[in-house]
Amino acid sequence: MKDAKVIELEEVAIRFSGDSGDGMQLTGTLFSDTSALFGNDISTFPDYPSEIRAPQGTVGGVSGFQVQFGKKKITTPGDLAHVLVAMNPAALKANAAFMNPGGTIIFDVDSFSEKNFEKAQFKTNDPFAELKLEDFEKIAVPITSMTKESLKELELDNKSVLRCKNMFALGLICWMFDRPLDYIEGFIQKKFGKKPVIAEANLKVLHDGYNYGMNMQHMTPQYIVHPAPIEKGIYRNINGNNATAWGFIAAAEKAGLELFLGSYPITPATDVLQALAERKDLGVKTFQAEDEIAGICTSIGAAFAGDLAITSTSGPGFALKSEALGLSVMAELPLVVVNVQRGGPSTGLPTKTEQSDLLQTLYGRNGESPVVVLAASTPSDCFYYAFLAAKIALERMVPVVLLTDGFLGNGSEPWRVPKMDELPSITPRKAKDPQTYKAYKRDPETFAREWAIPGMEGFQHRIGGLEKNEAGGVSHDPENHQKNSEIRAAKVEKVVEMIPELELIGDPEGDLLVVGWGGTYGHMISSVRAMQKNGKKVSLAHFNYIKPLPKNTAEIFSRFKKIVVCELNLGQFASYLRDKMPGFQYHQVNKMKGLPFSVHELVENFENLLEA
Amino acid sequence: MTKFNYTAKDFKSAVEVRWCPGCGDYAIMNAVQKTMADLDIAHKDFAVISGIGCSSRFPYYMSTYGFHTIHGRAAAIASGVKSANPDLTVWVITGDGDSLAIGGNHFIHLVRRNINLNLILFNNKIYGLTKGQYSPTSDRGVITKTSPFGTIEDSFVPGQLVLGSRGTFFARAVDSNVKHTQEVLAEAAQHQGTSVVEVLQNCVIFNDGIHDYVADPKFRSERQIFLRKGQPMIFGEQEDKGLILQNGQLKVVKIGENGVTRNDILVHDPSEDNLGLQVQLINMALPEFPVAMGVIRSVEAPVYDQEMKKQIETIQQKRKITCVDELLQSGNTWTVDGENCSEPVKFFNNKCFNN
Numbered sequence: 001m002k003d004a005k006v007i008e009l010e011e012v013a014i015r016f017s018g019d020s021g022d023g024m025q026l027t028g029t030l031f032s033d034t035s036a037l038f039g040n041d042i043s044t045f046p047d048y049p050s051e052i053r054a055p056q057g058t059v060g061g062v063s064g065f066q067v068q069f070g071k072k073k074i075t076t077p078g079d080l081a082h083v084l085v086a087m088n089p090a091a092l093k094a095n096a097a098f099m100n101p102g103g104t105i106i107f108d109v110d111s112f113s114e115k116n117f118e119k120a121q122f123k124t125n126d127p128f129a130e131l132k133l134e135d136f137e138k139i140a141v142p143i144t145s146m147t148k149e150s151l152k153e154l155e156l157d158n159k160s161v162l163r164c165k166n167m168f169a170l171g172l173i174c175w176m177f178d179r180p181l182d183y184i185e186g187f188i189q190k191k192f193g194k195k196p197v198i199a200e201a202n203l204k205v206l207h208d209g210y211n212y213g214m215n216m217q218h219m220t221p222q223y224i225v226h227p228a229p230i231e232k233g234i235y236r237n238i239n240g241n242n243a244t245a246w247g248f249i250a251a252a253e254k255a256g257l258e259l260f261l262g263s264y265p266i267t268p269a270t271d272v273l274q275a276l277a278e279r280k281d282l283g284v285k286t287f288q289a290e291d292e293i294a295g296i297c298t299s300i301g302a303a304f305a306g307d308l309a310i311t312s313t314s315g316p317g318f319a320l321k322s323e324a325l326g327l328s329v330m331a332e333l334p335l336v337v338v339n340v341q342r343g344g345p346s347t348g349l350p351t352k353t354e355q356s357d358l359l360q361t362l363y364g365r366n367g368e369s370p371v372v373v374l375a376a377s378t379p380s381d382c383f384y385y386a387f388l389a390a391k392i393a394l395e396r397m398v399p400v401v402l403l404t405d406g407f408l409g410n411g412s413e414p415w416r417v418p419k420m421d422e423l424p425s426i427t428p429r430k431a432k433d434p435q436t437y438k439a440y441k442r443d444p445e446t447f448a449r450e451w452a453i454p455g456m457e458g459f460q461h462r463i464g465g466l467e468k469n470e471a472g473g474v475s476h477d478p479e480n481h482q483k484n485s486e487i488r489a490a491k492v493e494k495v496v497e498m499i500p501e502l503e504l505i506g507d508p509e510g511d512l513l514v515v516g517w518g519g520t521y522g523h524m525i526s527s528v529r530a531m532q533k534n535g536k537k538v539s540l541a542h543f544n545y546i547k548p549l550p551k552n553t554a555e556i557f558s559r560f561k562k563i564v565v566c567e568l569n570l571g572q573f574a575s576y577l578r579d580k581m582p583g584f585q586y587h588q589v590n591k592m593k594g595l596p597f598s599v600h601e602l603v604e605n606f607e608n609l610l611e612a
Numbered sequence: 613m614t615k616f617n618y619t620a621k622d623f624k625s626a627v628e629v630r631w632c633p634g635c636g637d638y639a640i641m642n643a644v645q646k647t648m649a650d651l652d653i654a655h656k657d658f659a660v661i662s663g664i665g666c667s668s669r670f671p672y673y674m675s676t677y678g679f680h681t682i683h684g685r686a687a688a689i690a691s692g693v694k695s696a697n698p699d700l701t702v703w704v705i706t707g708d709g710d711s712l713a714i715g716g717n718h719f720i721h722l723v724r725r726n727i728n729l730n731l732i733l734f735n736n737k738i739y740g741l742t743k744g745q746y747s748p749t750s751d752r753g754v755i756t757k758t759s760p761f762g763t764i765e766d767s768f769v770p771g772q773l774v775l776g777s778r779g780t781f782f783a784r785a786v787d788s789n790v791k792h793t794q795e796v797l798a799e800a801a802q803h804q805g806t807s808v809v810e811v812l813q814n815c816v817i818f819n820d821g822i823h824d825y826v827a828d829p830k831f832r833s834e835r836q837i838f839l840r841k842g843q844p845m846i847f848g849e850q851e852d853k854g855l856i857l858q859n860g861q862l863k864v865v866k867i868g869e870n871g872v873t874r875n876d877i878l879v880h881d882p883s884e885d886n887l888g889l890q891v892q893l894i895n896m897a898l899p900e901f902p903v904a905m906g907v908i909r910s911v912e913a914p915v916y917d918q919e920m921k922k923q924i925e926t927i928q929q930k931r932k933i934t935c936v937d938e939l940l941q942s943g944n945t946w947t948v949d950g951e952n953c954s955e956p957v958k959f960f961n962n963k964c965f966n967n
Contacts, residue, residue, distance in 0.1 A: 033944060036946070037944070037946050039946075039948070039950075183944070227950070229950060229952035229953055229954075230948055230953060230954070231948070231953060231954050231955065231956045231957065232948055232949050232950075232953045232954065232955060232956055233947070233948060233956045234941055234945050234946070234947055234948075235945060235946050235947070235948055236940070236941075236943065236944060236945045236946075237944065246936070246939065246940070249936055249939065250936045253935065253936045258696070260692070260695070260696050262692055279939070280923060280924045280927040280928070281927050281928055281931035281932070281933050281934075282933065282934075282935070282936070282939065283924055283928065285695060285696065285920060285924070287691070287692065287695055287920075289688065289721075290688075290717050290718065290721035291717055293685065293688065293718075294685075294688040294691070294717070294718055294721070297681070297685045297688035297689045297691075297692065297718070298688055298689070298691050298692030298695065299692060300681075300689055300692060301661070301679075301688070301689035301690060301691060301692025301693040301694075301695075301696065302692040302693065302695065302696035303692075304659075304679055304689070304692075304693055305659070305692070305693045305694075305696035305697040305700065306696065306697065307696040307697075309692070309696075323682055324682060324685065327681060327682050327685075331679070381959070384959045384960065388960075416948070416956055417940040417941060417945070418940070418958070418959065419937060420935070420936055420937050422958045422959070422960075423960065424960050454656070454657065454658075454659040454677040454693070454697070454700050455656055455657055455697065455699065455700060456656060457654075457656045458656070459656075460655070460656065460675055460676055460677050461677065461678075462625070462671050462672050462674075462677075462678035462679070462680065463678075463679055463680070464671070464672075464678075464679060464680030464681060465664075465680065465681060465682050466680065473627065473672075474672060
């Protein structure tokens, strides 16, 4: 009966691609969630233009969503897609370079018209030849006309009909990968609960797409990807921005404090603000400020008033917050700043990922102005690093910057949710004795001052941006400023006692140590594992703790013949290491394309280094 | 009867006050300390927040909680303080440069949100701490160090900005008139929402006498009109002049002349939402008009910090998620429990986290 070609795979990457109005992000997300529920491990990568609706049919307006899923641990969304869904010629053009050789291209043949070839700036009427895609499996599906046919009884306007196109593609892909439709059906019913006709239309097209695959099975291959063997527990799918937001809520609960977020919308960090704004049920206070400066300033005010205070932003906003971040250094208030990095400088590439704010974060303020810097490395571990950033800020009375990036913020993966009792305690340094309290009296071990909050009887004091003496008085005394500058630096360095040692993935010594930090983790580990599999003596040291660096950093570095630092900038972490960990030669792999590394390009670089 | 029996002294800190001798700030501080003592609010619940400028040294001279912040940002930081803890009584001390130039955006948005705090705007029409440059309230043509040939720009009228930002409270006072300043500050403190009090303050060094024409006590009753709720808008040494509306425009009239009686004079009602009249009162300038002093506008409107609190309380009453454990397991989750699955490992398993 079934004569479909059945292909069994360990992992598959699919890219959904169309006009930014075609609903590709939703299609990709629904398919990813379905796969995660099915038991696959997944990793996703949304890739969309900064214009909300760029001109239809043009390459600039193409929006894509890539998901990789498999029966083993998935650490990246995949360099290249095995299957591409192209809703128009522009989508084909924009994504041809990201296709696995011999992959499958499913395209809406109705939209492959002369007019659309022209819009996508094809020179001929054969886009596949023009893009050298002759060797790929091409499946022409009349998605637009089938959708119209499917809905002709429903008396919908043309626009609403066309909006259902993505569901046809989704249904077809679900058949190809043997995914059940129940989760998607539930989603549609909930989303269009108040518009039953639209819900009915979407459901009908979804099923027709699924059935189309079944009926046309002689031409569409079917893939089998088994569930992954992972840790036991309760799982959910989570993106980095949501995980960040929830990490702060968890920290506030653990610390027994109320959570305050002052923030201003900015791509790609806005979702942190949105996710927290939703959580009034857990008492979260969100303040959408008039600008980036007010975002951090309201948070500094909230920290002064005794809340766990957070501000979220991306590169340009972080620049605007610099002066106020310096105030929190001077006032020694607990504050966490999240920078979801994007391509820069200036407005740069708002929707693309980059790691180029590292030096800005470390040094971009007036005066000697040290802060603790952490970097999350996967969408789900944003939760834990957000939690830890809050713990450090509250226990050490110091501002902490958490670096994530657009790739982590928008990317998602399945996550085993922890129980709150798995997380460490947080003990804010609330002042206890009004008799001995002084605003800048410090713990002799950690140099942290105490937190006395307006409303507490007997602790009335003044703080501010001017240099202070121990009692909190303004001081222009030269010796005092020297001493305090050194103390503020030492206070940050002492955080090293709170953080774990640098973990090495692979043999403790070898020919090449691959060094990375933050959001590149998935690609780094995949490429290092690939090399290890081939018998190469390569290990990975991936940094989550940037300032201070883990205690054993130099010791680990000393055990390898070569060190290569890989980052999505022109060498910022490498220059920081040259300063902080001198005596080693640091090779570099740098990429500035607004895109994550690919495993392929990393491996190639590492092999060249080993041979050199 | 008050609960606390404070005096002004209870609000003075031990720090030596370092404003220039004769600075108008001394008088304003005395008025603030007296006002706070009379408020019947626990000393521990006051927070005084300032920006940068001469007046912004204010918190150091107070014995309350205080935060001397950065240039222009006092309004934003105070917004955070009050939103985080609406039980605090928050005062913002700021100047014309701090609030209307570098901090202009925060100022208008504070007023728009109507956060319940009191902002005293020390207006001396000059930058004092940087030694004499023109400010956004300096008059057109004025000669300063940065305008040696006179400025070529018009000034802000602070009250207009407040009204344009949908402000609910605006008052004006003169630094040297401590009793009246105190009267105005007391009303500002009672108002629910953002209270902006513009105090015409004299900078003895860089702009000495800038308000003299208005503020000189010898001509006070002729050149200033003290507006009080329910009272007719009368001024003059003989209390023989008043304000009326003629064709929608304010006009000064003499009582007893041209058949004008006391009953014809406008009666002040700051609680009336009458922007047209209030902006005319704010704009009144010598020599045609006396300058308006006192509470010009004080209307009711929803208060941001209270609304924030109320929204959280309302949502919490019908909430389904009550703690983070419930949040993490809400929505789409699935259980993994296969035979080939491993036991979960804590993310933080390093010893340094187990404290």
